[in-house]
Amino acid sequence: xxxxxxxLQKRPIRRxxxxxxxxxxxxxxxxxxxxxxxxxxxxxxxxxxxxxxVTEAEAMAAQDKFQKASLNADATALQSLMADDxxxxxxxxxxxxxxxxxxxxxxxxxxxxxxxxxxxxxxxFPGGAIVSGLTDLGIASSSGPVNGAPPRMLxxxxxxxxxxxxxxxxxxxxxxxxxxxxxxxxxxxGSNPANPGAAPGDSH
Numbered sequence: 001x002x003x004x005x006x007x008l009q010k011r012p013i014r015r016x017x018x019x020x021x022x023x024x025x026x027x028x029x030x031x032x033x034x035x036x037x038x039x040x041x042x043x044x045x046x047x048x049x050x051x052x053x054v055t056e057a058e059a060m061a062a063q064d065k066f067q068k069a070s071l072n073a074d075a076t077a078l079q080s081l082m083a084d085d086x087x088x089x090x091x092x093x094x095x096x097x098x099x100x101x102x103x104x105x106x107x108x109x110x111x112x113x114x115x116x117x118x119x120x121x122x123x124x125f126p127g128g129a130i131v132s133g134l135t136d137l138g139i140a141s142s143s144g145p146v147n148g149a150p151p152r153m154l155x156x157x158x159x160x161x162x163x164x165x166x167x168x169x170x171x172x173x174x175x176x177x178x179x180x181x182x183x184x185x186x187x188x189x190g191s192n193p194a195n196p197g198a199a200p201g202d203s204h
Contacts, residue, residue: 054127054129060120065077066078068115070115073111082101084098086171087175089175112138114136116137117131117133118135128164135155158176158178
């Protein structure tokens with residue numbers, strides 16, 4: 001039979017061991033909770049919040065993606081980059097909705113061979129930005145080269161308005177091009193700029 005005094009001496013040891021186990025469990029639980037909070041926070045930093053200010057670099061990155069998507073007739077990219085109510089206004093004053101612009105790009109009605117933005121400026125406003133600059137647009141005939149003629153080159157000042165969407169990305173809501181004054185707004189690619197040989201009218 002175990003002496004009562006010896007039994008009492010063992011009980012604090014069990015309590016101490018039990019306390020260590022509880023402390024360890026609590027520490028692990030706290031660590032898991034902290035990690036669970038950190039991971040979503042880190043992911044949230046990758047995608048900008050809807051109210052987060054737009055930076056010039058972010059606006060230019062969105063503009064570059066739009067230009068490349070237009071050149072490559074990438075409907076998926078254009079769908080993502082353009083807001084559903086976006087308006088595209090050409091230098092001829094013709095206006096297109098998002099669906100119409102994408103259809104004209106992917107269907108070959110508007111076939112771009114160049115989309116170069118020069119001397120750009122960026123104006124930041126709450127929730128968005130305006131990218132503006134001189135733009136050279138190469139446009140090929142929808143029916144292919146006519147009599148071996150190269151694509152036309154339009155010289156315009158284009159402004160694009162970008163706004164922060166609900167998911168944090170930038171989307172284009174307005175793109176407007178204005179032909180440059182002081183001469184023809186376009187010339188043949190590879191022609192002498194002093195003698196553009198402009199054809200009558202343009203659809204951009």
